[in-house]
Amino acid sequence: MSIKDLSPDDAVLWQWEFASLNYTILYTWIVMALMVLVSWLATRRLTSRPQMSRWQNFLEIVIGTINNQIRDVSQQKPERYLPFIGTLFLFIVTSNLLAVVPGFHAPTASLSTTAALAILVLVAVPVYGIAHQGFIGYLRLYVHPTPLMLPFNVIGELSRTLALAVRLFGNMMSGAKIGAILLAIAPLFFPIVMHALGLLTGLIQAYIFAILALVYIGSATQAHDTRSRLRAEHNTARAEAD
Amino acid sequence: MIDWFTVIAQIVNFLILLALLKYFLYGRILAAMEKRQQDIASQWDDAQQQREQAAKEIDDARRKNRQLDEQREQMLATIRDEVETHRQELMVKVRFEVSEQQSRWSEAIQEETAAFLRDLRRRTSEEVGTIARRALHDLADVDLERQIVNHFLSKVRQLGEDEQVAVVASLREGNHAAVVQTTGELTDDLKHLITDTLRRCFLDDLEVRFEKSDDLLCGIALQTDAHKLAWDLRDYLGSLEHEVKQTLEEETAMRKSQREEAAKVGS
Numbered sequence: 001m002s003i004k005d006l007s008p009d010d011a012v013l014w015q016w017e018f019a020s021l022n023y024t025i026l027y028t029w030i031v032m033a034l035m036v037l038v039s040w041l042a043t044r045r046l047t048s049r050p051q052m053s054r055w056q057n058f059l060e061i062v063i064g065t066i067n068n069q070i071r072d073v074s075q076q077k078p079e080r081y082l083p084f085i086g087t088l089f090l091f092i093v094t095s096n097l098l099a100v101v102p103g104f105h106a107p108t109a110s111l112s113t114t115a116a117l118a119i120l121v122l123v124a125v126p127v128y129g130i131a132h133q134g135f136i137g138y139l140r141l142y143v144h145p146t147p148l149m150l151p152f153n154v155i156g157e158l159s160r161t162l163a164l165a166v167r168l169f170g171n172m173m174s175g176a177k178i179g180a181i182l183l184a185i186a187p188l189f190f191p192i193v194m195h196a197l198g199l200l201t202g203l204i205q206a207y208i209f210a211i212l213a214l215v216y217i218g219s220a221t222q223a224h225d226t227r228s229r230l231r232a233e234h235n236t237a238r239a240e241a242d
Numbered sequence: 243m244i245d246w247f248t249v250i251a252q253i254v255n256f257l258i259l260l261a262l263l264k265y266f267l268y269g270r271i272l273a274a275m276e277k278r279q280q281d282i283a284s285q286w287d288d289a290q291q292q293r294e295q296a297a298k299e300i301d302d303a304r305r306k307n308r309q310l311d312e313q314r315e316q317m318l319a320t321i322r323d324e325v326e327t328h329r330q331e332l333m334v335k336v337r338f339e340v341s342e343q344q345s346r347w348s349e350a351i352q353e354e355t356a357a358f359l360r361d362l363r364r365r366t367s368e369e370v371g372t373i374a375r376r377a378l379h380d381l382a383d384v385d386l387e388r389q390i391v392n393h394f395l396s397k398v399r400q401l402g403e404d405e406q407v408a409v410v411a412s413l414r415e416g417n418h419a420a421v422v423q424t425t426g427e428l429t430d431d432l433k434h435l436i437t438d439t440l441r442r443c444f445l446d447d448l449e450v451r452f453e454k455s456d457d458l459l460c461g462i463a464l465q466t467d468a469h470k471l472a473w474d475l476r477d478y479l480g481s482l483e484h485e486v487k488q489t490l491e492e493e494t495a496m497r498k499s500q501r502e503e504a505a506k507v508g509s
Contacts (some may be wrong), residue, residue: 039267048277116252
């Protein structure tokens with residue numbers, strides 16, 4: 001892979017027909033293997049006592065923080081959203097942080113990866129919405145407040161998916177490329193600063209991606225909750241009036 | 243720019259990763275956290291129950307302490323009452339015993355005093371009689387018994403008319419018999435003198451009988467059924483006996499007051 005290659009997709013290791021094994025898929029597997037390995041090692045000997053291993057403590061803090069964020073943002077029980085949102089955040093943040101390792105190509109710097117994650121969010125929103133309030137109830141959101149809004153709602157759904165994909169790809173790809181360019185121009189000091197900045201950017205981008213996904217999913221489920229709550233309050237007021 | 247095979251592969255990869263993390267990470271970590279929270283809640287509940295139990299036991303202990311204190315106070319009050327009652331009983335008993343002792347002592351003193359006075363009277367009479375007899379004999383060559391008889395007979399002769407009538411009446415009621423009591427045996431001439439004098443004064447056929455009497459100290463007495471005419475040295479010793487008795491009583495009273503003062507100081 002050279003600096004001219006904009007995406008790690010272009011670095012193909014193996015090709016058969018339309019199927020190809022490129023850096024994106026390879027490093028995704030590495031990230032996956034690393035995450036699963038750490039999870040397995042840390043959760044092998046879990047204890048419910050206050051004395052626990054550092055890894056368990058670290059993972060409990062991470063999972064607890066994600067859980068709290070989901071609860072705060074969605075105002076709902078976090079258990080349903082934790083696997084999807086948590087995996088999104090952990091995969092993106094692991095990929096982004098590993099970008100500082102020399103020779104590692106972050107899969108999130110590939111538009112194919114970010115597009116895949118955005119498509120997953122695109123699909124997850126109606127899946128959670130339908131699971132939460134039914135098919136009709138979910139579709140009604142698109143004609144809310146009037147049927148005239150239907151095309152705008154559909155366009156909004158697609159555009160935010162595109163924005164998700166391009167935002168993450170742009171940030172990660174630019175960070176990687178800038179680092180490589182600076183390494184060629186000023187190889188001694190400046191790339192370290194840019195890598196440190198890249199770590200911060202990667203963390204923030206992972207947070208933004210996960211939070212936005214959560215907000216989209218939450219908006220598809222919370223409308224139903226709000227209507228239910230309003231209906232319940234209305235019924236209570238009528239009962240009291242009677 | 244977008245490799246759709248890679249997109250599909252990444253979607254599959256993500257779903258696989260999601261499943262693996264759900265199994266290896268989220269489920270286990272959340273279960274461990276949940277279990278810890280339950281343990282903490284359980285321990286908290288246990289601690290709360292123990293605290294409530296401890297508070298209840300403290301209340302029980304305080305109530306029991308109060309009951310014990312009250313019982314102790316009641317027992318002490320009962321014991322105090324019993325002791326006070328017992329003390330009062332003992333005091334009454336002691337006072338009674340002391341009073342009895344005092345009365346016994348007083349009786350003993352009185353008896354001793356009386357015995358002393360009797361003895362004093364007897365000895366004094368004997369001594370006075372002896373002294374008088376010797377003095378009369380030495381100074382006037384006169385016999386005491388004769389002087390007593392003469393003095394007695396002169397008093398008989400000097401009786402008033404009413405008294406004489408009463409004595410006569412008494413002698414008549416007693417079969418014309420009279421008894422003359424003396425301290426010692428009288429000589430025959432004195433007996434004749436007395437008999438003659440009494441017959442002249444009272445009745446001509448009066449029968450006079452002489453006998454010794456321990457009641458007289460040193461004297462002579464005429465005894466009828468209703469009257470008694472007597473002269474005895476005892477009459478002269480009455481003032482002396484009175485003086486001795488008064489001195490003894492004053493001495494006894496002084497010793498008694500000294501004893502009471504000593505008892506007050508000792509208590």
